[in-house]
Amino acid sequence: MWRETVVLALASIGQNRLRAFLTTLGIIFGVMAVIAVVAIVQGVFYVYTSQLEGLGAGFMFVVSGNPQATEKIRQSSYVTAEDALAVERDVDDVLAVTPYFFDQRKLQLRGQTADAVIMPTTERYPEIQNHFVEEGRFFTALELRTRARVVVLGPDLAQKLGLSRAVGEKVRLYGVPFTVIGVMEEKNGINALGQQFDQAAVIPHSTALLFSSPMRGGMLLIKLDNVDDVDRLKEEVRRALRRSHRISVGEADDFQIVTQSEIIESVGKITGIATWVVMAIVGVALLVGGIGIMNIMLVSVTERTREIGIRMAVGARRQDILAQFLVEASLLGLIGGVIGIGIGYAVSWLVTAVVPEFPPPHVPMWAIVLAFVFSASIGLIFGMYPAARAARLDPIEALRYE
Amino acid sequence: MTLVVARALTKTYRMGGETVRALDGVDLTIDKGELIAIVGTSGSGKSTLMNLLGCLDTPTSGIYHLAGISVDQLDDEQLAEVRNRHIGFVFQSFHLLARQSALDNVVLPLVYRRTEPLAPEERRRRARAVLDKVGLGDRMQHRPTELSGGQRQRVAIARALINDPTLLFADEPTGNLDSKTSEEILALLVALNREHGRTIVIVTHEPDVARRCDRVVQLKDGRVLHDSRAERTAVAPPPGAP
Ligand SMILES: Nc1ncnc2c1ncn2[C@@H]1O[C@H](COP(=O)(O)OP(=O)(O)OP(=O)(O)O)[C@@H](O)[C@H]1O
Ligand SMILES: [Mg+2]
Numbered sequence: 068m069w070r071e072t073v074v075l076a077l078a079s080i081g082q083n084r085l086r087a088f089l090t091t092l093g094i095i096f097g098v099m100a101v102i103a104v105v106a107i108v109q110g111v112f113y114v115y116t117s118q119l120e121g122l123g124a125g126f127m128f129v130v131s132g133n134p135q136a137t138e139k140i141r142q143s144s145y146v147t148a149e150d151a152l153a154v155e156r157d158v159d160d161v162l163a164v165t166p167y168f169f170d171q172r173k174l175q176l177r178g179q180t181a182d183a184v185i186m187p188t189t190e191r192y193p194e195i196q197n198h199f200v201e202e203g204r205f206f207t208a209l210e211l212r213t214r215a216r217v218v219v220l221g222p223d224l225a226q227k228l229g230l231s232r233a234v235g236e237k238v239r240l241y242g243v244p245f246t247v248i249g250v251m252e253e254k255n256g257i258n259a260l261g262q263q264f265d266q267a268a269v270i271p272h273s274t275a276l277l278f279s280s281p282m283r284g285g286m287l288l289i290k291l292d293n294v295d296d297v298d299r300l301k302e303e304v305r306r307a308l309r310r311s312h313r314i315s316v317g318e319a320d321d322f323q324i325v326t327q328s329e330i331i332e333s334v335g336k337i338t339g340i341a342t343w344v345v346m347a348i349v350g351v352a353l354l355v356g357g358i359g360i361m362n363i364m365l366v367s368v369t370e371r372t373r374e375i376g377i378r379m380a381v382g383a384r385r386q387d388i389l390a391q392f393l394v395e396a397s398l399l400g401l402i403g404g405v406i407g408i409g410i411g412y413a414v415s416w417l418v419t420a421v422v423p424e425f426p427p428p429h430v431p432m433w434a435i436v437l438a439f440v441f442s443a444s445i446g447l448i449f450g451m452y453p454a455a456r457a458a459r460l461d462p463i464e465a466l467r468y469e
Numbered sequence: 470m471t472l473v474v475a476r477a478l479t480k481t482y483r484m485g486g487e488t489v490r491a492l493d494g495v496d497l498t499i500d501k502g503e504l505i506a507i508v509g510t511s512g513s514g515k516s517t518l519m520n521l522l523g524c525l526d527t528p529t530s531g532i533y534h535l536a537g538i539s540v541d542q543l544d545d546e547q548l549a550e551v552r553n554r555h556i557g558f559v560f561q562s563f564h565l566l567a568r569q570s571a572l573d574n575v576v577l578p579l580v581y582r583r584t585e586p587l588a589p590e591e592r593r594r595r596a597r598a599v600l601d602k603v604g605l606g607d608r609m610q611h612r613p614t615e616l617s618g619g620q621r622q623r624v625a626i627a628r629a630l631i632n633d634p635t636l637l638f639a640d641e642p643t644g645n646l647d648s649k650t651s652e653e654i655l656a657l658l659v660a661l662n663r664e665h666g667r668t669i670v671i672v673t674h675e676p677d678v679a680r681r682c683d684r685v686v687q688l689k690d691g692r693v694l695h696d697s698r699a700e701r702t703a704v705a706p707p708p709g710a711p
Contacts (some may be wrong), residue, residue, distance in 0.1 A: 071580055162636060376564070377564050381553065384548065
């Protein structure tokens with residue numbers, strides 16, 4: 068019986084495909100919006116959190132400047148390689164510290180040009196980022212001290228420059244030749260600069276300072292030895308930096324310390340808010356979609372009055388008629404949901420593909436289940452009134468209906 | 470064997486302030502194997518009587534027993550069940566599902582059969598057999614719109630027969646057909662009665678049709694004006710008759 072009811076409902080929807088499609092537009096858009104936004108937001112969240120977690124146990128970032136400080140302090144705020152040394156020396160539970168800053172440049176090799184995000188860092192970088200050299204070697208502490216013009220390329224970057232045997236080649240960077248001493252191993256995800264590991268060019272921090280100055284004053288990446296008491300560690304790092312910056316008591320910090328968990332938390336908060344805002348908008352869209360379904364089902368009941376009469380005359384009970392129209396309404400909702408999920412997924416792929424460096428969408432299972440259940444329930448709920456109207460029809464009058 | 474016993478069957482409708490007595494105390498007994506014509510002028514209550522006997526409607530008052538079932542006591546759901554298993558309808562305007570094939574139309578009552586339900590394959594097998602019997606073996610996949618009036622009415626008859634009903638009702642079955650086709654449909658109904666012992670009630674206003682039946686019940690203003698069988702058995706009126 069249920070199989071017949073479903074087949075019947077599908078046939079009836081199939082007979083009026085265009086109308087069914089228009090009817091479910093509300094649901095389609097609602098579900099599409101949910102899936103697209105959830106996919107994008109969750110994609111970002113997923114990538115950031117998994118990457119931040121993927122960095123290893125505990126991390127802290129120090130950035131220069133502090134919105135709460137005075138303008139004067141902010142003007143002269145900086146975080147330097149000396150600060151890195153100070154933190155490493157003064158805080159016990161810190162494993163390693165590297166200064167770094169953001170620098171985007173062109174790399175050239177025999178007419179080939181590639182855009183690269185420069186990662187100026189120290190010899191501790193592989194250990195800190197858990198990212199090692201595949202070919203050749205990383206630069207040494209000596210090369211850092213002597214400001215050697217050496218570069219370690221990410222694999223994608225090496226490929227973009229058309230290098231199959233990169234080590235030993237000379238690439239032009241900052242207008243001067245740099246010797247390629249190594250190629251990093253492939254590593255999915257983003258580094259502390261928020262850039263793809265595989266597209267970075269890693270060079271000694273001191274060398275980079277010869278040609279470029281850190282925008283917004285530089286940063287520190289701190290790898291912690293243990294994460295049992297991050298708050299205490301954060302306070303110790305803060306004290307070390309204040310000493311290093313000679314900030315007197317009562318003066319505000321000219322830097323900010325952000326822990327890994329704080330980042331995950333704030334990303335989660337933003338994505339959470341975005342998700343709920345969309346849910347609310349979508350609730351309205353689905354309501355509109357539901358009313359659309361109700362309308363069309365009422366029309367359908369009227370159009371098929373005689374059919375209902377015929378079915379009753381040959382023995383259909385009121386509940387059979389009720390079930391028939393409820394199933395049809397739910398299927399309408401469900402079909403809208405399926406289309407919406409499909410389009411939403413496509414849209415999220417499109418958006419993330421068009422926007423460069425955007426992480427791929429991630430549709431969690433709960434979103435799909437929710438979309439299914441929701442769209443079918445909308446159909447069911449808004450189909451109730453029309454279905455009840457159909458079931459209440461008097462067989463004789465229904466048969467007489469022209 | 471008595472199939473139908475109706476006593477003082479009354480149906481009234483409220484139209485604004487006044488009540489319309491569509492049926493006004495009808496007594497009727499129908500035995501198994503009878504072929505009955507119900508005749509009367511327009512508005513005399515023929516369709517109303519058929520709807521009551523066919524369990525599409527319930528009487529305002531009166532008693533109605535069908536094959537031992539007190540139909541006047543049943544609720545909507547039980548009435549649907551009785552229609553499904555005991556009644557077959559043939560209507561003047563066919564009343565087929567336009568978007569379904571002849572075969573699917575004939576299968577329909579089996580879909581709603583709840584006692585001893587049949588598997589889909591068995592339903593189709595039976596429907597094919599019945600369509601064969603009414604002479605439409607080669608039109609099973611046609612839709613009603615692809616069939617002539619006479620063929621449509623044959624599909625309707627096949628649908629009415631599929632559940633092997635106790636009673637077959639036909640309300641003006643030839644009303645929309647030309648005289649030649651009418652004759653064929655009538656012949657089919659008569660054959661069902663003669664050869665298979667079907668109990669058939671035909672509502673008609675055509676004297677030709679009535680003449681072919683064993684018994685003619687004439688209604689006037691919701692009452693039985695004339696019943697040829699009652700006349701024949703007037704010496705020994707059925708129990709409970711006034
Ligand atoms: N739903 C209804 N509401 C009000 N009056 C009704 C209703 N159904 C039937 N009647 C009235 O009951 C009376 C009998 O109607 P019925 O349809 O049984 O006549 P009939 O003998 O079948 O007529 P015809 O030969 O024209 O089909 C008529 O006066 C009709 O107006
Ligand atoms: Mg009539």
